[in-house]
Amino acid sequence: MHSGDYMNGIINVLKPPGMTSHDIVNFIRKKLKIKRVGHTGTLDPNAAGVLPICIGKATRVVQYFDDFSKSYRAELTLGYETDTQDKYGEIINRKAIPDITSDELEQVFNEFKGKIQQIPPMYSALKHNGKKLYELAREGKTVERKPREIIIHNISIIKNYDNKRVLFDVECSKGTYIRTLCNDIGKRLGSLGCMTFLVRTQVGDFKIENAYTIEEIEEYISNGRLSSIMMPLDSVLKHHKLVKLDQKFYDILKNGGKIKLSDHNYKFNSESHRGEIRVYCDDIFIGMGLVEETAEGTILKMDKVFI
Structure with a gap:
């Protein structure tokens, strides 16, 4: 790929163990020679799995990944705990x-x-x-952390090794620490627990079976074919309702303008289309808009323009 090429989209990366999420971002930045690259949520350096990476204008949809649940396969080992809550830390209790x-x-x-x-x-x-808390922890410091509400949508045991090691699948909300989950389950069982394996299998619609290794990505980049494995940025917004408008509105919408939908027989209202909706001119994705009921009628107002 030439340095002048500019790309917008999302790559479903299969992060290997031993690399941080930011390492993956830096790898793609250097290979593509562009700065606008961002990850969609930190994955532990020692864990492997799905890490969607946003490139170009797609970095503006990173916030929408917060809505997605995440799925993991993890192993809990009972009998001890570590300072990091995974097998890479120092054993502090048995x-x-x-x-x-x-x-x-x-x-x-x-x-x-x-x-x-x-x-x-x-x-x-x-x-x-x-x-950062881990910086304080490395200095031997501990600070009080407030409990946070998370959601465990599903949790299921895959294999039980003599009640000493347990392989399980979990689907959870943003902000869930699987290491801490293992730690808490160990204590609830009357022992101690430590996470000894972790792979992230899914983030929203991004699944591990459709993820690409960094070696594969490097090959696609060198062959100038990276666009063939990139998802369009609106692919992460499918849970939002959409409106398709005539091409004549393209310039107004592109420039962040408003359209009076009720003047053009578009049947939308703010009750049934609460929150942001996807806005298209023909099949061109413009961005996210808001439907508002005003004294003048139903108005579509652009909130975020992505083109």
């Missing part, structure tokens, strides 16, 4: 594993379904007084 039946194990896992409170770990990128 505790015998009580006799647990498979039914009891299943019951405890199910207790974590739904809305729960979770205290973020010290080894995380959250900030306290402008400093």
